[in-house]
Amino acid sequence: MSNFEVIHREESIYVQKETGTEVNYYIFDESEIHLNKIMPHTIQEWHFHEKIDETLLITRGKLLCKYIDEDGIEKSCYAVRNDIIKVHDSIHTFENDTDDITEFIVFRFVPDGRDKRELIKHDKTVVLR
Numbered sequence: 001m002s003n004f005e006v007i008h009r010e011e012s013i014y015v016q017k018e019t020g021t022e023v024n025y026y027i028f029d030e031s032e033i034h035l036n037k038i039m040p041h042t043i044q045e046w047h048f049h050e051k052i053d054e055t056l057l058i059t060r061g062k063l064l065c066k067y068i069d070e071d072g073i074e075k076s077c078y079a080v081r082n083d084i085i086k087v088h089d090s091i092h093t094f095e096n097d098t099d100d101i102t103e104f105i106v107f108r109f110v111p112d113g114r115d116k117r118e119l120i121k122h123d124k125t126v127v128l129r
Helices: 117-122
Strands: 013-016 021-027 031-038 053-060 062-068 074-080 084-086 092-096 102-109
Touching: 031 092, 053 062, 053 074, 062 102
Parallel strands: none
Antiparallel strands: 013 021, 021 031, 031 102, 053 084, 053 102, 062 074, 062 092
């Protein structure tokens, strides 16, 4: 395997869901990135993840985020371009209640419970050429 790789959109797994979402899935050994496009006035199904940690980055439009809090109460908020959403283990859904397309990137991985912040912050070695 090469130590540098570009994965082109046509290499992703494309799915057009009945819920009005189009997704390009890029699935790797230990993570997944997918590009989502939610059509106007559509909603995804309620769901949760037992093992996967999911983080969203809104890149276009406005997304209505609905979730069930720890007391079982349904809550909601909006996220807009450049906002990050961490769903953790919540029961959640996303809705586009606007007249425009909403787009976001989803980063998914399976955490092992170790805090890797210091490793992530400092794992860069400068090479002089």
